[in-house]
Amino acid sequence: MHRTNVYLIFNLCCVIIYNVMIYGQDAVKTETLNRQSPIPLYYQLKEILRSWITSGKFDSDGCFPPERKLQERYGISRMTVRRALAELVNEGFLIREQGRGSFVVKTRMQEQLRHLTSFTEDTEQRGLSSEAKVLDFQITVDTEVAEEMGISEDEELIRLQRIRMVEGEPLALQTSFIRHNLCPGLVEQGLLGESLYKTLEAGYGLRLGRARQTFEAKPADEYEAGLLGIDVGQSVLVLERLTYLHNGTPIEYVRSxxxxxxYRFTVELLR
Structure with a gap:
């Protein structure tokens, strides 16, 4: 069911991108519904409501307009309103409580993908407090990770798995693999200020240079859901990063x- 929702959202994104190209940005930015557009009414309404939330029109945990008000304002059926609200719930913008209505969830953390930074550095730049709960920190061998890094399959790696928390709330599950021969003694010495990158640079004199990242959306499995405090099947964003030193040597593979x-990521594209 959840996998189907992911595919449906992806297909609708394709529709909206196509219509923006054909009809212009006003096709989705206007606060009125275009009944002549091939874009479904519930999707148009969802985009309007989503813009209200992201622009700060409603405070976090603030009560959202009831279905009847939205139905009257836009002259549409209650079924259309309910579908739009359901989509916003699935995307994590709203929560619905029986007998009380819909409420805006907390603002998502946003990361600008411009520079190679650590989770700790990202939160510090926002003036937020972060902490990490270490689940696993040991020397191991992993043939699949070694293949991703382009190194010998029997080379020793340090496996570091942590729950990353911001303001006391779990936001990410992060599993890093670091080449042991480039930072011997890391497991015994631990991290400087809970930051892996700070430890590699300040503790070992390694100069990080660049990274390659890939993203995908998927439903959370039972293990991930339990650690992140979400429902099984709820949508999560998976980031895989391969980090290189300044001289081109691979140093870390991480899956977050x-x-x-x-959480959401923003990419700025130039032409």
């Missing part, structure tokens, strides 16, 4: 699973 309702 972010809560889709609390």
């Amino acid at each position: 699973t972010y809560r889709g309702d609390r």
Whole structure:
């Protein structure tokens, strides 16, 4: 069911991109519904309501307009309103409480993908407090990770798995693999200020240079859901990063699973 919702959202995104190209940005930015547009009415309404939330029109945990008010304002059926609200719930913008209505969830953390930074550095730049709960920190061998890094399959790696928390709330599950021969003694010495990158640079004199990242959306499995405090099947964002030193040597492979309702990434494209 959840996998179907992911595919449906992806297909609708394709529709909206196509219509923006054909009809212009006003096709989705206007606060009125265009009944002549091939874009479904519920999707148009969802985009309007989503813009209200992201622009700060409603405070976090603030009560959202009831279905009847939205139905009257836009002259549409209650079924259309309910579908739009359901989509916003699935995307993590709203929560619905029986007998009380819909409420805006907390603002998502947003990361600008411009520079190679750590989770700790990102939160510090925002003036937020972060902490990490270490689940696993040991020397191991992983043939699949070694293949991703382009190194010998029997080379020793340090496996570091942590729950990353911001303001006391779990936001991500992060599993890093670091080449042991480039930072011997890391497991015994621990991290400087809970930051892996700070430890590699200040503790070992390694100069980080660049990274390659990939993203995908998927439903959370039972293990991820339990650690992040979300429902099984809830949407999460998976980031895989391969980090290189300044001289081109691969140093780290990390797989991070972010809560889709609390995190989003922004990429600036230039032409």
